[in-house]
Amino acid sequence: MATDHSLTADGLRKRYGDVHALDGFDLTVASGTIHGLLGPNGAGKSTAVKALTTLIDIDGGTARVAGHDVRTRPGEVRRRIGLIGQNVAVDEILGGRQNLVMFGRLFGLSTADARTRADELLAVFGLTEAADRAVSAYSGGMRRRLDIAAGLILTPAVLFLDEPTTGLDPRARNEVWQTIRQIAERGTTVLLTTQYLDEADQLASRISVMNHGKVIASGSPEELKRQVGGDRVTVTLPRREALVPLADRLAAVIGETASVDAEAHAVTFEVGAGVVALADIVRALDQLGIAPEDLVLRRPTLDEVFLTLTEKEEVR
Amino acid sequence: MSTLRAGWVITQRDLAHWVRQPWTPIFGLLFTIMLLLVFGFLFGGAITVPGGGDYISFLLPGMLALSMMFGVESTTTAMAADARKGITDRFRSMPIGSASVSLGRVGADMANSAVELLVLLLGGLVIGWRISSDPAPVALAVVLLLLFRFAVLWIGIYLGLAFRGDGATTAVQVLVWPIGFLSTAIVSAETMPGWLGAVASWNPLSATASAIRQLFGNPTGITEGPLADGAVWLAVAWPVLITAVFLPLSARAYRKLRR
Numbered sequence: 132m133a134t135d136h137s138l139t140a141d142g143l144r145k146r147y148g149d150v151h152a153l154d155g156f157d158l159t160v161a162s163g164t165i166h167g168l169l170g171p172n173g174a175g176k177s178t179a180v181k182a183l184t185t186l187i188d189i190d191g192g193t194a195r196v197a198g199h200d201v202r203t204r205p206g207e208v209r210r211r212i213g214l215i216g217q218n219v220a221v222d223e224i225l226g227g228r229q230n231l232v233m234f235g236r237l238f239g240l241s242t243a244d245a246r247t248r249a250d251e252l253l254a255v256f257g258l259t260e261a262a263d264r265a266v267s268a269y270s271g272g273m274r275r276r277l278d279i280a281a282g283l284i285l286t287p288a289v290l291f292l293d294e295p296t297t298g299l300d301p302r303a304r305n306e307v308w309q310t311i312r313q314i315a316e317r318g319t320t321v322l323l324t325t326q327y328l329d330e331a332d333q334l335a336s337r338i339s340v341m342n343h344g345k346v347i348a349s350g351s352p353e354e355l356k357r358q359v360g361g362d363r364v365t366v367t368l369p370r371r372e373a374l375v376p377l378a379d380r381l382a383a384v385i386g387e388t389a390s391v392d393a394e395a396h397a398v399t400f401e402v403g404a405g406v407v408a409l410a411d412i413v414r415a416l417d418q419l420g421i422a423p424e425d426l427v428l429r430r431p432t433l434d435e436v437f438l439t440l441t442e443k444e445e446v447r
Numbered sequence: 448m449s450t451l452r453a454g455w456v457i458t459q460r461d462l463a464h465w466v467r468q469p470w471t472p473i474f475g476l477l478f479t480i481m482l483l484l485v486f487g488f489l490f491g492g493a494i495t496v497p498g499g500g501d502y503i504s505f506l507l508p509g510m511l512a513l514s515m516m517f518g519v520e521s522t523t524t525a526m527a528a529d530a531r532k533g534i535t536d537r538f539r540s541m542p543i544g545s546a547s548v549s550l551g552r553v554g555a556d557m558a559n560s561a562v563e564l565l566v567l568l569l570g571g572l573v574i575g576w577r578i579s580s581d582p583a584p585v586a587l588a589v590v591l592l593l594l595f596r597f598a599v600l601w602i603g604i605y606l607g608l609a610f611r612g613d614g615a616t617t618a619v620q621v622l623v624w625p626i627g628f629l630s631t632a633i634v635s636a637e638t639m640p641g642w643l644g645a646v647a648s649w650n651p652l653s654a655t656a657s658a659i660r661q662l663f664g665n666p667t668g669i670t671e672g673p674l675a676d677g678a679v680w681l682a683v684a685w686p687v688l689i690t691a692v693f694l695p696l697s698a699r700a701y702r703k704l705r706r
Contacts, residue, residue, distance in 0.1 A: 185539075206542055214537060217533065220534045233460050237456055
């Protein structure tokens with residue numbers, strides 16, 4: 132029988148005093164996919180990861196990871212998962228190779244096998260040259276790569292990444308994204324928590340949005356974005372122009388309601404297809420004889436996805 | 448078996464630190480040697496030992512016991528740092544026994560302390576300390592010192608697991624001083640005001656210090672009281688009691704990480 136790489140959580144509950152860190156948390160992740168768990172600080176993302184990786188006791192609900200129940204078979208689960216926590220959890224005094232050999236032996240490999248595996252992983256992660264240098268001399272991206280390598284020693288069925296790019300510069304972040312894609316291509320299921328829609332969008336085939344300890348929306352990145360409306364176009368107008376009448380005229384042209392930011396002297400439209408709307412707006416501005424100070428087309432931010440989804444939740 | 452093996456792997460990690468950063472343990476040792484010299488030569492001239500005897504011979508066993516007690520700092524710091532950095536969580540997500548992490552710490556710190564003892568014993572001989580007893584009691588003295596270190600280790604493991612913030616480490620660093628000095632490690636309890644001397648005599652550190660003084664054949668600074676006859680028994684009883692309290696507390700603190 133092939134190894135089960137899937138993950139399901141059903142009604143997980145975890146309470147800390149008065150805080151319901153997990154309040155009926157449901158999640159299904161299909162084998163071999165990257166699933167993004169998106170939410171603001173305090174939404175319960177890390178608690179969910181800790182519950183699914185057997186680090187904390189859950190107060191209610193059930194979860195199966197890689198075919199085993201986290202509550203009744205934690206040992207079996209641990210043999211089949213890798214955990215990359217929020218902090219880089221490697222020994223900074225030791226070298227990269229020493230770290231991987233140590234973790235390999237803790238996973239039950241013989242010293243010889245642990246060395247072979249360490250060298251393979253160092254090569255895969257581009258750390259061979261730095262293998263014997265102390266980790267404290269590594270860059271942020273190198274540390275994170277080593278940290279991820281340490282979670283892949285036994286080629287886990289399910290890999291958990293808890294905000295893996297927080298605090299990394301854009302270049303290091305791209306390296307980590309690349310790494311995560313490679314891992315998923317080899318068949319490992321990845322559950323990734325993040326605060327950034329952009330990151331989930333780049334990597335995940337499905338996203339679950341979390342708030343107050345439960346999932347409030349799930350779907351592909353496209354589906355989620357459709358739920359919160361499409362792209363945003365923001366036009367910043369010259370100060371000498373009256374904002375509101377202009378906003379109304381532009382709104383009439385593109386057939387969407389405008390939201391006006393008086394302070395920035397800007398108008399924002401939620402539009403279906405950003406590029407088409409952008410062309411309409413430019414044409415309209417041209418006809419009115421107005422040169423905008425700034426014109427920006429952007430995706431909804433997490434704040435907006437999040438605000439929209441929570442508003443819907445409140446209405447319901 | 449897997450717990451022991453995993454513990455050994457974690458111990459080896461610390462031993463590898465010595466090779467990578469030899470200065471950390473060396474500075475620890477230099478600090479203890481500096482204390483020895485400060486008390487032995489700077490203050491020692493002004494200190495007389497009740498019951499007679501040379502102060503260096505009185506002091507050295509006290510410093511040995513004191514250095515074992517100061518080990519609580521490094522244990523607490525190491526446990527707290529691993530917990531804070533997420534290394535403990537990584538260990539906990541691995542298929543290893545739940546005692547492995549603590550066992551690894553015990554192995555590493557005992558090895559560290561054994562080396563420290565050896566260096567201090569040799570250093571003592573250099574500055575004029577002498578053993579005037581047979582090999583058997585000397586061996587017992589070394590065992591009692593390591594037993595004391597073992598007991599203190601569990602205090603450190605408990606504190607490091609239960610209070611993970613930097614505050615715990617700082618609190619331990621500050622508190623070891625009054626607790627270390629309020630003992631007979633450096634001066635005899637008989638030179639203190641009565642009530643203070645009584646408190647100092649009941650300090651577990653005093654039991655170990657007095658016991659090994661007797662076993663090395665060094666002046667004890669004791670002419671009466673429970674430490675005069677029963678120091679060796681107390682030096683066994685205190686560590687056993689401390690371990691009996693703090694080992695289960697440590698296990699509980701480790702389980703509480705699951706909350």
